[in-house]
Amino acid sequence: MAIEKKAAEAHATATWQTYRTVSYVAIVGCIAFGYKCFALLEHPAQVPYVPWDHMHIRRKPFPFKDGTESLFHDDHFNALPDGYKEGCYHADGGH
Numbered sequence: 338m339a340i341e342k343k344a345a346e347a348h349a350t351a352t353w354q355t356y357r358t359v360s361y362v363a364i365v366g367c368i369a370f371g372y373k374c375f376a377l378l379e380h381p382a383q384v385p386y387v388p389w390d391h392m393h394i395r396r397k398p399f400p401f402k403d404g405t406e407s408l409f410h411d412d413h414f415n416a417l418p419d420g421y422k423e424g425c426y427h428a429d430g431g432h
Contacts, residue, residue, distance in 0.1 A: 386420040393418035 395418075398404025405417050412422045 386416045388420070 395405075399407060401408060402410070407415065
């Protein structure tokens with residue numbers, strides 16, 4: 338009985354150490370990935386609006402704002418069904 342208990346404790350300790358190591362690697366990996374995404378990369382320019390039929394299918398209006406903008410709408414990156422808002426898009430991709 339004592340041998341089985343020691344074997345179970347050894348297995349539990351090894352498993353705990355494995356998960357601890359994986360967690361540390363995952364945390365460091367997430368921090369490195371976040372740094373690469375938000376600090377090192379350039380932000381993309383706004384793309385020209387193309388009125389694709391499938392992009393703005395709405396069966397009923399959104400229940401907030403004016404009904405055409407989603408909850409997290411951004412005038413610079415999100416086009417409305419008829420294009421970007423006036424003054425939010427320039428041909429050079431800037432503001």
